[in-house]
Amino acid sequence: xxxxxxxxxxxxxxxxxxxxxxxxxxxxxxxxIRAIADRAEVDPALVMHHYGAKxxxxxxxxxxxxxxxxxxxxxxxxxxxxxxxxxxxxxLVRWEDPAIRPLLLGVFRSSMEHxxxxxxxxxxxxxxxxxxxAVRLSAPDSHLRAALVGTLVVGLVTAxxxxxASPIAELALDDVVGLFGDYVDQMLSGxxxxxxxxxxxxxx
Amino acid sequence: xxxxxxxxxxxxxxxxxxxxxxxxxxxxxxxxIRAIADRAEVDPALVMHHYGAKxxxxxxxxxxxxxxxxxxxxxxxxxxxxxxxxxxxxxLVRWEDPAIRPLLLGVFRSSMEHxxxxxxxxxxxxxxxxxxxAVRLSAPDSHLRAALVGTLVVGLVTAxxxxxASPIAELALDDVVGLFGDYVDQMLSGxxxxxxxxxxxxxx
Numbered sequence: 001x002x003x004x005x006x007x008x009x010x011x012x013x014x015x016x017x018x019x020x021x022x023x024x025x026x027x028x029x030x031x032x033i034r035a036i037a038d039r040a041e042v043d044p045a046l047v048m049h050h051y052g053a054k055x056x057x058x059x060x061x062x063x064x065x066x067x068x069x070x071x072x073x074x075x076x077x078x079x080x081x082x083x084x085x086x087x088x089x090x091x092l093v094r095w096e097d098p099a100i101r102p103l104l105l106g107v108f109r110s111s112m113e114h115x116x117x118x119x120x121x122x123x124x125x126x127x128x129x130x131x132x133x134a135v136r137l138s139a140p141d142s143h144l145r146a147a148l149v150g151t152l153v154v155g156l157v158t159a160x161x162x163x164x165a166s167p168i169a170e171l172a173l174d175d176v177v178g179l180f181g182d183y184v185d186q187m188l189s190g191x192x193x194x195x196x197x198x199x200x201x202x203x204x
Numbered sequence: 205x206x207x208x209x210x211x212x213x214x215x216x217x218x219x220x221x222x223x224x225x226x227x228x229x230x231x232x233x234x235x236x237i238r239a240i241a242d243r244a245e246v247d248p249a250l251v252m253h254h255y256g257a258k259x260x261x262x263x264x265x266x267x268x269x270x271x272x273x274x275x276x277x278x279x280x281x282x283x284x285x286x287x288x289x290x291x292x293x294x295x296l297v298r299w300e301d302p303a304i305r306p307l308l309l310g311v312f313r314s315s316m317e318h319x320x321x322x323x324x325x326x327x328x329x330x331x332x333x334x335x336x337x338a339v340r341l342s343a344p345d346s347h348l349r350a351a352l353v354g355t356l357v358v359g360l361v362t363a364x365x366x367x368x369a370s371p372i373a374e375l376a377l378d379d380v381v382g383l384f385g386d387y388v389d390q391m392l393s394g395x396x397x398x399x400x401x402x403x404x405x406x407x408x
Contacts (some may be wrong), residue, residue, distance in 0.1 A: 027317065093363065112316035112366055113231060122367045147363070147372050153361020154367075159351070161328045162316055163358075168351050179352065183387055 001191045014040040019057045020064055028039025028117040029059060031110075058110070059120040065107040067094070076136045083092055084149060084184030087133060089177050091153060096173055105161060109175050125150060137188060148187040156180060216254050218244040223261045224268055227312025232262060232321040235314075262314070263324040269311040271298070272332045280340045288353060288388030291337060291383050295357060299365055300377055309365060329354060344400060352391040360384060 018039035020066040022031045033054055037044040051057045071090040078086050094100050111121035134146035160176065168176070222243035226235045237258055240250040255261045275294040282290045300306050315325035322327070338350035365371040366381065 048324050082330060109316055109318075113313055114364070118367045122369050125367075126369060144383075147369065150369065151359040151363040151372055151384075152356055153359070154362045155355040155357070158316070158358045158362060159355040163322045163329075165330060165351060165354065167348060168355055179348075180355075184393075187387075 008160060011042050011046060015047050015050060016060065020061050020103065023058060023061050023110050024103050028114045055116050055120050057149060058117055059124060062107055062121055062124045065103045072132055078130060080138065081189055081197065083136065084179040084188040085177060087099040088181060088184045092176065095157065101161065108157060108162060139189065146190050149184050150186060152180065214252060215246050219246060219251055219254060220264065224265050224307065227262060227265050227314050228307050232314040232318045254284065259324050261318050262321055264330045266311055266325055269307045270333065276336055278294060280336060284342065285393055288392040289381060289385040292357065292385060292388045296377060296380065299361065305365065312361060312366060345394065349392050353388050356384065356388060
């Protein structure tokens with residue numbers, strides 16, 4: 001990223017790409033700093049210098065796989081009543097892409113297998129996906145509403161792409177959006193989410 | 205289970221308990237037939253004789269952790285309008301139990317980490333949890349409705365117990381049931397789930 005990459009930037013990018021590959025292939029537990037360094041053809045000390053610990057690299061790879069900046073701005077620019085449905089579709093469109101799905105699947109599986117990985121996943125999803133969504137809402141319990149949507153969407157990703165449960169996994173994307181869109185819209189802009197429970201609690 | 209266990213039954217039970225422990229501790233990939241045999245103090249051939257392959261033992265451990273027979277009959281005996289909420293509460297009550305949660309968590313994490321494990325998880329959840337729920341419904345699209353509920357509940361388990369996302373993870377159980385109960389009831393007994401998509405498709 002940025003202009004005029006020197007040799008240092010180049011190696012940093014190689015490390016990033018190696019990490020993306022390895023987490024998708026081997027999961028969180030199966031990926032080591034040394035394996036990332038070997039694949040990037042650099043010294044492990046350089047990996048540590050640029051990124052610190054394994055969980056910090058993993059956090060970067062989660063961002064890389066989800067790229068909220070690639071779909072959230074358009075979604076948030078739309079009308080609030082249709083926000084849920086638009087968010088759902090935009091989020092799933094990345095999963096439907098056969099060029100992106102293996103990476104997302106590797107990251108998602110890795111995120112579930114170890115508590116450290118789960119923590120990084122939670123931070124990225126809460127801070128960079130659900131927080132912008134909550135901020136866009138006019139409802140007072142907006143963070144709770146965004147968390148409800150996050151819960152449903154994680155279940156949908158699990159059922160459709162990870163566990164491949166029938167019939168959710170076989171439906172066309174339009175049918176999935178049709179099936180779940182009303183619920184997501186309702187969660188974001190329907191009646192108050194709940195009486196008194198967790199009102200406006202931070203989504204972090 | 206059963207009367208008068210002989211030495212053969214006793215070893216079989218030891219194998220089962222060893223498998224439960226190991227999958228919870230080490231996950232699906234990290235558990236081998238040999239490790240199960242070592243922990244049960246039997247020959248690996250005996251593990252194969254009683255249970256066959258690793259995925260068959262894992263399937264048994266999934267059942268062992270969820271025990272649908274311990275809560276489904278009561279839930280299904282209740283009124284259809286409140287079925288969703290009753291199912292949600294009964295399912296989560298097992299997760300709230302500190303004596304059971306580590307086992308469920310180990311099984312859930314294992315189920316996400318490898319495609320073979322995901323397949324066993326899908327078979328147990330679809331066949332032994334969602335199918336009885338679908339059969340209890342009078343709606344024509346009952347299997348699809350049960351699959352919607354399965355999707356939401358898997359998301360809830362992920363958010364609350366695996367990823368520990370705020371505020372879902374911190375809420376009292378009653379608040380969780382209050383937050384999601386309406387959606388689950390609506391999925392099971394509200395208006396037709398969707399127009400034409402996957403009507404009455406088998407939940408297997």
